[in-house]
Amino acid sequence: MIDLKLLQKDFQSVSDKLMRKGVSIELLDTLKKKNEELKSAKASYETLQAAQNAMSKEFGVYKKEGKDVSELKAKVDANKVKISEALEVQRIRQEELEALAMSIPNIPDDDVPEGKDDSQNVEIKKVLTPRTFSFTPKEHWELAEQNGWIDFERGVKLATSRFSVSFGMGAKLERALINFMLNFNSKRGFEEVSVPSLVNRAALEGTGQLPKFEDDLYKVQDQELFLIPTAEVPVTNLYQDEILPSEKLPIKMTAYTSCFRKEAGAAGRDTRGMIRQHQFHKVELVSITKPEDSDKVFEEMVQTASNLLSALELPHRLMTLCSGDLGFGAAKTVDLEVWLPGQNCYREISSVSNTREFQARRAKIRFKDGEKNSFVHTLNGSSLAVGRTLVAIMENFQNEDGSITIPKALEPYIN
């Protein structure tokens, strides 16, 4: 959530920064005006209410002393009418302001490169060199079918398109990857947590998926509950509405969950294979830090995800997202893209974001900052998307006959 005080105080610089993310200055101007209107509406309501409270107190005294209250009552009644009018004005303004403020994305960091879309993301570095093949590498769906690892048709039979079923070594590898990743992360100080896959509206508002992106979420029928699109939602919201002791920070967590996305608007993209599924496994990293530590922890998280790929011998590159490609809640994002020889390109496998105060403000996650309470910084990143890791293993470790070598790091997890 945008810091309205900051907007009020520093309109020029806030609007300059948000324009980089495609937010119009008119919208911000409206927001500023509405905020001012709400403030004055609140002030007039509170003045009336203060008078009311004072008169009520007097009323009690009158009664005790047996005085006549009819004159006072008339005054109080008249004031009451004004109060209810003032309250109504305030309520409407509050609602309008909130709806608007909740739809404004996070302010990008100053060092986020300028750009319109993913074509303008900036490469930080490449890690590991892709191997050279003496044959034409196949794409993963071909390998998956040939080895009997993944059955796309039976996934459709059970649910609908963009669902799949893993069999045998495919299923085993998925499980091995999840365990490997969780162990890898917890050795690096991320505490393992296991969380619900269904969450309520407040949680999704806290991390920024709602109210703007309801179309991409699966909602259950009879209850206000949604399937999580990422573990970021339940894990970050663990501390929703809490004031954390500062010595508890940073909190670093890792969680495995299934993730569910409608992929509205992705029609026709990645229709083959398991790059873009409605349900997929993911191991996530979430950190809650003091503001001054978030850059350091961010680097740690990027490094952890990168090291994980290296441990699996998967060539990849690190990309800083440009302003136009940055997600709604992120101030800064580094994507990790893994090399897919079958597709002959790098594909996203992890995305690490620092949301700074954005989610903390929405989810009301604070810490004792000396005497004051301040908002924490929240960060999240995948380490890694399990399905895509499996895809990368298939394509990078394939042999000419279509068989697949198991990466050494996973061997202890297979048997």
Added chain:
RNA sequence: GGAUAGGUGGGUGAGUGGCCGAUACCACAUCCCUGCUAAGGAUGCGUACGGGUAACCGUACCGAGGGUUCAAAUCCCUCCCUAUCCA
């Protein structure tokens, strides 16, 4: 699904209409006394927003939302959650 009891500040837990943003205890912080495998005392200690250089003042919050009333933690309604019992 039904019945009953509950949901109060970091924790335990008082509080059935005004003097209650809330007794007490614990925890915590500072100080005093004492002196060492201790104990005792004093003071302070919720959150958000607004106003003020500040001391401080105002408003709101006792699970959530409505209602009654001049006045609600307290009465009424709806919902959510927890515990126990029953199906």
